[in-house]
Amino acid sequence: MYKISKRTFLRQACIASAGSVCMNQLLQGGEYSSGMVRSGEKDLWKWSKESIYYEETPRGIRCLVCPNECTLKSGETSTCRNRINHGGKLYTIAYGNPCAMHVDPIEKKPFFHFMPGSRAFSIATAGCNFACLNCQNWSISQVSPKETENYDLMPAEVIKETLADKCQSVAYTYSEPITFYEYVFDTSVIARRNHIKNVLVSNGYINEKPLRNLCKVLDAATIDLKSFDESTYARLNAGKLQPVLNTLKIFKQEGVWLEISNLVIPSWSDNADMIKRLCDWLFQNGFADTPLHFLRFQPLYKLNQLPPTPIPVLENARKTALDRGIKYVYIGNIPGTAAVSTLCAHCKKVIIERNGYTISRNLIRDGSCSFCGERIPGRWT
Ligand code: SF4
Structure with missing residues (x-):
């Protein structure tokens, strides 16, 4: 197994700007390619593990991790690109093979009310259960682990690196950690034994049973509530709103610390009435004390023709939230703003x-x- 050295790690660790990963550097090689392994077809089973949540159906194996509930015939790969039906069993191929690994300030996730000033050892494998038109990290989220340069880092190794770099938490982030659920869970168990916190940065698109199980080992989650409209979720993200709202309620019930983000995208999620409804739902469902972060959109990926979110739109969103009873409201991705x-x-x-x-x-x-x-x-x- 490849063992990353402290020196190599420090060289590779970077604090990426505005929530994006240094994946271009990773994929283009350069110093980031040092010590990485190409996880092609021949290596597939080295980083695989049988999935925890699935069932047999007459049409194939159905994954029960997220509301997509992919049903796969033998040999087929899932929507998130990291689960495979192999011989009638469902396997994750995103286990111990992160393609991104950095040390970040916890504030970057964003967490503003959770261990402020601490450092998070942050990992991601390839794969996502959404297909957001504005994805910041599409080069890792919209591909399979077979297509990325990956580290060979089993759960115990993640914790060794976390401790060596004096990080107080492991953050499962950048792509969609729900799709590498087994890796998150097993790493979290070892983290807990070593007094390291576990934090999830996620779209919240997960079924109830795996979520409640994950809550047993999670300390905090920051959920990207992408809009407050089912049709927007379908067109912008290839997902659904209602399961994400259920996730927010379950985190609260289970006592996991929660913060919520909303990326305000011009013409997609900047509608003042939609933002009002989002804030009203949060207030009426007991989230007045939950920090809410309105984030500025930057033109990216398939929405690169749009302008960045005008600052007054974000300021109005913050005012709306405060007026409707949300107590801790922030604006992100604007250098120099006092609203952080x-x-x-x-x-x-x-x-x-x-x-x-x-x-x-x-x-x-x-x-x-x-x-x-x-x-x-x-x-x-
Ligand atoms: S986790 Fe992946 S395989 Fe499972 S249902 Fe969701 S998208 Fe499909």
């Missing part, structure tokens, strides 16, 4: 001052505002 700092919901003073992803002042003491004593929701230590 945390204000106490009671006295309105700045209690965490951020400069991009860097914290310049933290005035939360024992989970409370040091000015007025208001309890600030979050996991602070």
